[in-house]
Amino acid sequence: MLxxxxxxxxxxxxxxxxxxxxxxxxxxxxxxxxxxxxxxAINLVELLxxxxxxxxxxxxDGSSMVDAGIADRDVVVVDRxxxxxxxxxVIAVLxxxxxxxxxxHRGGVPYLEARNSRQSYPEQIADEQTEIWGVxxxxxxxxxx
Amino acid sequence: xxxxxVDVSNFYVSSERVFDPKLRRVPVIVLSNNxxxxxxxSEEAKALHIKMGDPVFKIRDIIKRHGIEVRxxxxxxxxxxxxxxxxxxxxxxxxxxxxxIDESFYRLPVLPNGLGDVAAAHKLRAAILRQTGLPTRIGLxxxxxxxxxxxxxxxxxxxxxxxxxxxxxxxxxxxxxxEWPVKEVWGIGSALAARLHPLGIRTTADxxxxxxxxxxxxxxxxxERLVRELNGIECDxxxxxxxxxxxxxxxxxxxxxxxDLDELREAMVRRAVRAxxxxxxxxxxxxxxxxxxxxxxxxxxxxxxxxQTRMSPPSNDPRIIAGLAGRMxxxxxxxxxxxxxxxxxxxxxxxxxxxxxxxFAVEDPRAPGLLAAMDGLNDxxxxxxxxxxxxxxxARGFDTKRSQKSxxxxxxxxxxxVAR
Numbered sequence: 241m242l243x244x245x246x247x248x249x250x251x252x253x254x255x256x257x258x259x260x261x262x263x264x265x266x267x268x269x270x271x272x273x274x275x276x277x278x279x280x281a282i283n284l285v286e287l288l289x290x291x292x293x294x295x296x297x298x299x300x301d302g303s304s305m306v307d308a309g310i311a312d313r314d315v316v317v318v319d320r321x322x323x324x325x326x327x328x329x330v331i332a333v334l335x336x337x338x339x340x341x342x343x344x345h346r347g348g349v350p351y352l353e354a355r356n357s358r359q360s361y362p363e364q365i366a367d368e369q370t371e372i373w374g375v376x377x378x379x380x381x382x383x384x385x
Numbered sequence: 386x387x388x389x390x391v392d393v394s395n396f397y398v399s400s401e402r403v404f405d406p407k408l409r410r411v412p413v414i415v416l417s418n419n420x421x422x423x424x425x426x427s428e429e430a431k432a433l434h435i436k437m438g439d440p441v442f443k444i445r446d447i448i449k450r451h452g453i454e455v456r457x458x459x460x461x462x463x464x465x466x467x468x469x470x471x472x473x474x475x476x477x478x479x480x481x482x483x484x485x486i487d488e489s490f491y492r493l494p495v496l497p498n499g500l501g502d503v504a505a506a507h508k509l510r511a512a513i514l515r516q517t518g519l520p521t522r523i524g525l526x527x528x529x530x531x532x533x534x535x536x537x538x539x540x541x542x543x544x545x546x547x548x549x550x551x552x553x554x555x556x557x558x559x560x561x562x563x564e565w566p567v568k569e570v571w572g573i574g575s576a577l578a579a580r581l582h583p584l585g586i587r588t589t590a591d592x593x594x595x596x597x598x599x600x601x602x603x604x605x606x607x608x609e610r611l612v613r614e615l616n617g618i619e620c621d622x623x624x625x626x627x628x629x630x631x632x633x634x635x636x637x638x639x640x641x642x643x644x645d646l647d648e649l650r651e652a653m654v655r656r657a658v659r660a661x662x663x664x665x666x667x668x669x670x671x672x673x674x675x676x677x678x679x680x681x682x683x684x685x686x687x688x689x690x691x692x693q694t695r696m697s698p699p700s701n702d703p704r705i706i707a708g709l710a711g712r713m714x715x716x717x718x719x720x721x722x723x724x725x726x727x728x729x730x731x732x733x734x735x736x737x738x739x740x741x742x743x744x745f746a747v748e749d750p751r752a753p754g755l756l757a758a759m760d761g762l763n764d765x766x767x768x769x770x771x772x773x774x775x776x777x778x779x780a781r782g783f784d785t786k787r788s789q790k791s792x793x794x795x796x797x798x799x800x801x802x803v804a805r
Contacts, residue, residue, distance in 0.1 A: 294516035
C-alpha cells in the first residue's frame with residue numbers, strides 16, 4: 241500500500257519561504273488533539289520583508305560597522321524603497337564599490353560614518369554625487385560559522 | 386481604460402549597472418549565448434555605432450580602443466529583475482500582462498477629461514527606479530497599438546518629455562504621426578513597410594488615414610485591425626504577434642567542439658529535457674520530435690544529420706522525449722565527426738488533454754505528480770536541481786559559454802553583492 245508521502249507534493253503551489261511544518265503522521269496513532277489549532281509556521285521571509293521588489297541582500301566584508309552590531313560576514317537586508325534619513329545605516333557607492341555606513345547629518349551636512357572605535361576611517365561627506373543605494377533594515381548572522 | 390506599456394531602457398545593461406557601479410556612465414555591451422554577439426548596448430555604446438547583433442570578433446577593435454565593458458548574458462539576474470519591476474507595476478495596477486522580458490502592458494483608468502493619467506505614469510516610473518534601480522519609459526493610449534507607439538515616442542522624446550507619452554489626444558496624435566515613419570510602428574515589419582511605400586504610405590499619419598478595407602488588401606486582417614487601433618478603436622483580438630507557439634526549439638552551439646558520442650548524447654538529452662520543460666510551462670504536449678546535430682561549415686567534412694519521429698500519444702514528459710532524443714543521437718552519430726551544435730525541436734504542439742489519445746498507450750498515472758514536483762523543485766532551487774540521470778552532472782565543455790558573466794547578484798547567496 242502506498243503511504244500518502246509517496247505522492248510527490250508539487251512545490252510550485254507552495255508559497256516561497258521557509259514553512260517548516262510536518263505534513264502528517266505515518267501509521268494509525270491517536271489523532272493529535274492539537275490538529276484543529278494549527279497555524280502557519282513562522283515565516284522569516286515575511287519578517288525580513290524579503291518578498292518585496294525593493295528588498296535586496298548584501299554580504300558585509302570587514303568590521304566598519306561592528307559597533308552598530310553588524311559584523312564581518314553578516315548578511316544584511318537592504319531596502320531601496322526608503323528615503324534615507326539621518327541615523328539610517330545605508331549601503332552607499334564609494335569609489336565604484338559598495339560600503340556600509342551610518343548616514344549622519346551634523347550641522348546640516350550629511351556624513352557617511354563607519355562605526356568602529358578601534359579603527360579610524362577617512363571622513364566622508366555624502367554630497368550630491370554620492371549614491372545611497374539603499375537602507376539596511378536587518379542583519380542576519382550565522383553563529384555556527 | 387487606458388492601455389499602457391512600460392519598457393526598461395537597455396534592460397540587460399541597466400540590470401548589470403544596478404549591481405556594478407563601475408559600469409555606470411561608461412559604454413557597456415551584453416553578449417548573446419556563447420558570447421557571440423552584442424544583444425544589449427548602453428547609450429554610450431550605441432554612440433560608438435555598435436549595432437544590435439554585431440558579432441564580437443568584428444567589433445573587437447572598437448571594444449579595445451574605447452574600453453567598452455563587456456558582459457556575458459546573466460539570465461538569472463535578468464529574470465529576477467523582471468520579476469521585481471513587474472511586482473512594482475502590480476502595486477499600481479490590477480491588470481498587468483507581461484509581454485516580454487523587458488516590457489509589460491498594464492491598464493489604468495482614463496481621467497475625467499478623457500486623457501491618460503500621465504502623472505500616475507510618472508509616479509510609476511519613479512517607483513520602479515527607486516525600488517529596482519531600473520530606468521523605464523511608459524506609453525499611454527486608448528488602445529494597445531497606440532500605447533506601443535506612445536512608448537516608442539516616449540523613447541525618442543525622453544529628454545524633453547521625461548519618458549512618458551500619452552496618445553489619447555487626437556490633435557497630438559496627428560502632429561506626432563505626421564513625423565513618425567511607418568516602419569517604426571509596432572507590427573509593421575520592413576517587408577510590409579516596403580509594400581506600403583509605393584502606395585504613398587510613409588508616415589504613421591498616412592497609415593492612420595488608410596481605409597480599413599484597403600489595409601486588408603495590402604496586408605492582412607491584422608493590418609486592418611492595426612489601422613483601427615491607431616485610430617483609437619479598440620480591437621479586442623488585436624495581437625500582431627503569433628498566438629500560442631506551434632513549435633518550440635532548444636538549439637545551442639557547444640562551448641567547445643564535441644566528438645565523443647556519450648557527450649553528444651548528454652548534450653542532446655539536456656536540450657530535450659529543457660524543450661519538454663518549455664512546453665510543459667505552456668500546458669502543451671508535442672506530437673513530433675526532431676533532433677539534429679552538425680559541425681562547423683567552416684571546417685572540412687562537417688558531420689550533419691537530423692532525425693524525426695512521431696510521439697503517440699503526444700507528450701511533454703522529459704523521460705520519454707529525452708529517451709527518444711538520446712537514441713536518435715546515437716543512430717545518427719558519425720564517428721570521427723567534430724560537432725559544434727545540436728538541437729531539439731518539438732512540433733505540432735497541442736494543449737494537454739485536448740489531443741487525440743492513443744488507444745494502445747498506457748499512460749503513467751504518476752507522471753503528472755512527478756513532473757509537477759520536478760518543475761517545482763527547479764523553480765524553487767534553480768534550474769537543473771533535479772533532472773534525469775542521462776543529462777549527466779555538473780558543467781560540461783558543451784555547456785553554453787558565458788565567460789564574462791556577472792554574479793547571480795540577487796538569486797544565489799554565495800554571489801550576493803559585498804559591502805565593506
